[in-house]
Amino acid sequence: MKALQLLLLGLSLGSIYSLIALGFVAIYKGTKVINMAHGSILLTGAYVVAMLSPHVGFLAAAAAGVVAAAVGAIVVERLVSAARTTDHLVLTTLTIGVDVLLATELTHRIGSSVLTMGDPWKDRQTEIMGTVLPQARIGATAVSVLIIAAFFLVFHKTNFGVRMRASADDPRTAALMGIDQRRVALASWAIGGGLACVAGIFLAAFPNPGLDQTAGLIALNAIPAIIIGGLDSTEGAVLGGLIVGVTQTLVDGNASSLHFLGEGFGTVAPYVVMLLVLLWRPSGLLGSKELNRV
Amino acid sequence: MSETATDLLPGEPKPARRPVLNTSGRVERLRKIALWLSLLPLAAVPLYLDGSWLIIGILGMATAIGAIGLTLLVGTAGQLSLAHSFFVAVGAYAYAYAAGDPAGGGVEGLGLPSALAALIAIVASGLAGLLFSPVSARLKGVYLGVASLALVFIGDHVLKNATPVTGGYNGREVAPLSVGGFELSGGSPDLWVLGVPYGGRERLWYLALAVLVLAVVAASRIARNRPGRALQLMRDNPAAAGSMGVPVQRYKAAVFTYSSVFAGTAGVLTALAFEFIVPQYFTLELSISYLTMTIIGGLGSVAGAVAGGLFVTALPLLLERFTGSLGFLAAPGSGGLDAAMLSRFAFGALLVLVLICEPGGLAVLSRRLRRRS
Numbered sequence: 001m002k003a004l005q006l007l008l009l010g011l012s013l014g015s016i017y018s019l020i021a022l023g024f025v026a027i028y029k030g031t032k033v034i035n036m037a038h039g040s041i042l043l044t045g046a047y048v049v050a051m052l053s054p055h056v057g058f059l060a061a062a063a064a065g066v067v068a069a070a071v072g073a074i075v076v077e078r079l080v081s082a083a084r085t086t087d088h089l090v091l092t093t094l095t096i097g098v099d100v101l102l103a104t105e106l107t108h109r110i111g112s113s114v115l116t117m118g119d120p121w122k123d124r125q126t127e128i129m130g131t132v133l134p135q136a137r138i139g140a141t142a143v144s145v146l147i148i149a150a151f152f153l154v155f156h157k158t159n160f161g162v163r164m165r166a167s168a169d170d171p172r173t174a175a176l177m178g179i180d181q182r183r184v185a186l187a188s189w190a191i192g193g194g195l196a197c198v199a200g201i202f203l204a205a206f207p208n209p210g211l212d213q214t215a216g217l218i219a220l221n222a223i224p225a226i227i228i229g230g231l232d233s234t235e236g237a238v239l240g241g242l243i244v245g246v247t248q249t250l251v252d253g254n255a256s257s258l259h260f261l262g263e264g265f266g267t268v269a270p271y272v273v274m275l276l277v278l279l280w281r282p283s284g285l286l287g288s289k290e291l292n293r294v
Numbered sequence: 295m296s297e298t299a300t301d302l303l304p305g306e307p308k309p310a311r312r313p314v315l316n317t318s319g320r321v322e323r324l325r326k327i328a329l330w331l332s333l334l335p336l337a338a339v340p341l342y343l344d345g346s347w348l349i350i351g352i353l354g355m356a357t358a359i360g361a362i363g364l365t366l367l368v369g370t371a372g373q374l375s376l377a378h379s380f381f382v383a384v385g386a387y388a389y390a391y392a393a394g395d396p397a398g399g400g401v402e403g404l405g406l407p408s409a410l411a412a413l414i415a416i417v418a419s420g421l422a423g424l425l426f427s428p429v430s431a432r433l434k435g436v437y438l439g440v441a442s443l444a445l446v447f448i449g450d451h452v453l454k455n456a457t458p459v460t461g462g463y464n465g466r467e468v469a470p471l472s473v474g475g476f477e478l479s480g481g482s483p484d485l486w487v488l489g490v491p492y493g494g495r496e497r498l499w500y501l502a503l504a505v506l507v508l509a510v511v512a513a514s515r516i517a518r519n520r521p522g523r524a525l526q527l528m529r530d531n532p533a534a535a536g537s538m539g540v541p542v543q544r545y546k547a548a549v550f551t552y553s554s555v556f557a558g559t560a561g562v563l564t565a566l567a568f569e570f571i572v573p574q575y576f577t578l579e580l581s582i583s584y585l586t587m588t589i590i591g592g593l594g595s596v597a598g599a600v601a602g603g604l605f606v607t608a609l610p611l612l613l614e615r616f617t618g619s620l621g622f623l624a625a626p627g628s629g630g631l632d633a634a635m636l637s638r639f640a641f642g643a644l645l646v647l648v649l650i651c652e653p654g655g656l657a658v659l660s661r662r663l664r665r666r667s
Contacts, residue, residue: 097586
């Protein structure tokens, strides 16, 4: 039963990572920038939720946090588009600069305190098929599945989704067809920011104690996810997120027999998996291979 | 300083080449002589400043060497790396391990002569870069940058857990570097120059300066000559580079290896300056500082990397030193705006501002000033 328990826990953690990874991929597909400020945006959203939650209730606070994170992401997008270059290396580096600014401010504000979200699940647990799972994780999985399903529905069935996909495939032609590239960019960044905040809320919930000032680094756990899945594949992001979550939970759960790998190997294991995947398939499991046309 | 740097600026139109005058060779030669002469005052610095000032310069020069390696990789070759701190760590720890006393308390060491240990450390970091080549040769640009994060986290894990070699969380001591019994980063045997006692830091100043000059010369040679041209073409148009006969994958692997050699050298010097190394120094934040140096200086510019390296290293240290006299700064750890925080704000803002307003960094600004004068 322990294996099943770990697997379920891993999948639930993975669904949270999937949300972060999906945000990365949405931003990458929309603007070809890897948002290195994603961790700070996640933490910004979580910070707003933690500050408001005792006063206005969890749901209202969560909504405010998602809006704050989306606005934060839009601000980053505005800065990125203010640069007079289209070099993605430069633009990605620019987001690192924003991350340094945001992280410094948040670190200062949060100090040594731990952010808790005041979520309705608290530390209750439920027994399913002989395994004991925290309700917060069950909620996280349910919400993630809903959000991811909505994401794919919107992207495949609505006009908005078609506009987004067309711009991701070929921005120049899409612009000529009358699709406003600026709005596409804003939408993809806002979606990315909002998803990050939702993930942040669940990462702070039980069994984790909450988010401390280093939580921005947690968003980096989604980096192996997007590389494993393929940087430009939304399905890949979900798959990669699940792989990372399961790997991390399995390794942490068997820490006693994996002791020779050192303490806290769980957080490093996803990166090892990522390197292995890179050696096997440089563009990820589901990513599209880059073709060179001359 | 170099004309090649102009080719590197994304979005920057290439300045028209000025007609070549007959005197240009002589002007060039005079400029070179002036540059070498400007080293003289630098060599006299240890006569006037005490150790607590010198260490800022030594650390600045050490990191400048690492920044030169990164600017070759990111600027000239267009390959982003966030793993620079990993290779700095390999250099630092490999030196500490190879030169360490085998009978030392708690941590192991090979007890090799320290000059040999330094060489081994630099080779080791190059090898580490080469070992990463299956990844670094196949990925390009931003993608490599994100993938290289793996090295930072795996490296951090190893540093904290391979306790016999690295000393774990508590770090390990670094033996001073000596050549033929004369310590280059320690105080024995006693040495007095013009009435000034030359201790460890005074001597290390010269070592760092010499290695920095060497690094600048080596990097300029790579960047300005054939390999540099090939790397730039590879950055701008890999397909064209391939059809011109540039072995793109091999060049990507090679430039990554070169840059890790520079990083390893920086690591050895940093370790010598600190005399004690802990894993908490070699983090993602260090990689980001290195990136900041190359951006502020101007991607691809060797001189810019040196300026950026000195500035980024010195600013927090200087601010900390003057915390008492700068009224607006709080004491470190008091919860207010302290020196470390202010400099982090400054670096973040500079990164954003430079990339938005002048992606060419200091290198382009100084070129513009010179052209105007």
